[in-house]
Amino acid sequence: MASEVANAEAPFVLAVPSKGRLQESAAAFFARAGLELQQGRGARDYRGALTGLPGVEVAYLSAAEIVGQLAAGAAHFGVTGEDLLREKVPDADQRLELLAPLSFGRANVVVAVPQAWIDVRTMADLEDVASAFTARRGERMRVATKYVNLTRRFFAEHGVADYRIVESLGATEGAPAAGAAELIVDITTSGATLAANALKPLDDGIILRSQATLVASMGAPWEPAARASARAILDRIAASEEAQRTREVRARLPGAAQKIVETARERFGAVSATGDDADPQNFVALHCARADAAELANWLLSQGADRVSVAALEHVFDARNPLFERLEGRIGGGEGY
């Protein structure tokens, strides 16, 4: 009942990190898509807006809060690390849709053991050593981590049963040296912190390759206004992503361009920039993958063009938006509204 009279004024909520490098990177990511995050006045204001999209409210939250709000349906979109999603939301694939990896905040969640364990390189070694440890001492090996759930799932997949988790909320990598644990599961970017603590990651001990991810909540209220906001955000993101992947290649050809456009599609996966039939003046503008641009240009020269220009693009909007289609596939087409 309540959902039918849901407040039509309820804003679309986009949750972003409230501090540090993640906040800067998220702001830069949205800015690249032409979406300026405007934080409320004063550094302590945790609500903001998105330029040009009045229906969107930006919530500045800690990483853990973002995950919680997404899981609870209190935020529609959020930017957060996949590590926290997988750790904190047991049925993440049901409750959330991971729309796009954002290529920043990259880090791996790894299993690391003391370097002195020169006989341990793989999870199979660890399984063996852990069970011998228990048999010999009557106690289980202790694993310090804040990733309790990820650890449990990963160890179970590898048949490692003889261990105990010691929950650690900071400086996990120091636990073995402090005698609080035998090994750790922690997040690492370069491995330098591990090495500084005389630890080494196991060869097959990467639990998760994490990065910041744009996530949609399945439990959020997806009314028409919220869908429109989602569509607008995803259109701009898709347009800027597509633009980054794409180069525009232009030339004028001596003869009929139609055939050239067709061959360019077959050989280089290029599409006509406007989608129209070739220009009667035999002018062509093609979009192709960045890496293929030079080759396509050369080929156009070989086909008799005098001069070929290759240009970077700011945005490429397309009638089809795979990001939004994926979201729509999950939340339904909204016919009921």
Added chain:
Amino acid sequence: MNSISLGAAAQSARSVGERALEHFLAAGFVRMEPPILHPAAVFLDMSGEEIRGRLFLTSGAAGEELCLRPEYTIPVCRAYLASDKSGKTAEYSYLGPVFRSQVEGGERAQTGLESFGRKDAEAADAEIFALSMEAAVDVGGPLAARLGDAGLFDSLLEALALQNVWRRRLRRGVAQGRSLFAILDGRGASALAQPGVLAALESADHAGAKALVEDLLAIAGIDAVGGRTAGEIADRFLEQAALRSGEPIDADKRKVLESYLAITGDPDDAASRLRRLADDAKLDLGRALDAFERRNGFIAARGVSIEETVFSAAFVRDFDYYTGFVFEARDPSRRDAKPALGGGRYDGLARRLGASADIPAVGAAITLDRLPNGSAR
């Protein structure tokens, strides 16, 4: 509305439970009501981290991790050890809720019984099995039972004189229900990529190996060993070096294991097949087999029709603290039924809970909503 119907279901489980409990009280098992709250570490230490997701966790005033009891055996054993009966013969029954996060409503009713300190192990095994079956069948309908013997399997592994590492892996693997092939061959070659070290160790003894490991660590400039001693690392190298040479387990022994694990059927038939296997392989399983047959006799004498009960050599419950007889029973009309009754001998638990020595113990638990006429259909 909802709460009333839930209450009614709990009510009916309770009265079924009370009728089952009467069987235990009549047999002299004193009712015990152990605490609901326990240190989580007790259950995690015994059963491993895998159960963490099923526990209701909370924390005490000092920040210690506590949980609601997920079962009764450990709570009853703790209460017994804390009492003035500790180490002596004592027999308890219980009835009440256990708490599991994956169960609808978070709790389910269990009743059961635990026997501590009895020296006549096989008679005690038979009594617990028979009494729990009688009670469960009386209040819940017909059940099909499966028996196993973790102690017999341990005796076989010992009689085969297998290396420790293989005993450990076989015990664990069989308990997890994995095939012999998966246990022995499924793990690929030794992952150790230091064949040079292994070769150097092939003829070394513990002291030599330890010296070598210490040298290696010194050369690498590593001084903190972290949890394991250089001696332990050396022993593992020795173990790996021994495993590297040749087949993990020779063909004859492997065949014995295969035949053993394939034995299933009527317990008396199984006993004679086990004797034949031991004779053919010239393995001394005499004591374990004598005990096995004695127990079969006691169970038959209790009036439990043993033909309805299947022995399965590969059935070893997946808890390290089960040391002998194990059993479970389920609704025979449903193929996917989970055990409504389970139990076994756990002589090792008391010591792991802090007693100075093993204390003979055997028990059984009935999960009321899994009985054929229970509500979890």
